[in-house]
Amino acid sequence: MTRLLVTGATGYIGSAVLRQALAAGYQVYALTRSEKTAARLTSLGAIPVIGDLLIPGPWQKDANASEVVIHLAQPETYGARVTKKRALHFRDQRLLIDAHLF
Secondary structure (H helix, E strand, O other): OOEEEEEOOOOHHHHHHHHHHHHOOOEEEEEEOOHHHHHHHHHHOOEEEEOEOOEOOOHHHHHHHOOEEEEOOOOOOOOOOOOHHHHHHHHHHHHHHHHHHO
């Protein structure tokens, strides 16, 4: 069975990918920041991995052990006007997230 890690699995696109991967028979690990969403992921059949892409931690072991990673997580971008400062902050967070994942 192929081991798959999904980041952003609780988002709009990520949740659809998660359901499709489970239906296709993958062993799906899903990165989440909270126990509340971990319980929901477990109820769907996924294996939750508690962690934050912005902070290195034990979750990276699960990421490295996965044969496939579907990276759909994004830094939070909603709720305010996009300014140059916010755009640069988003870019910096995105680079950090990607560096921690790979």
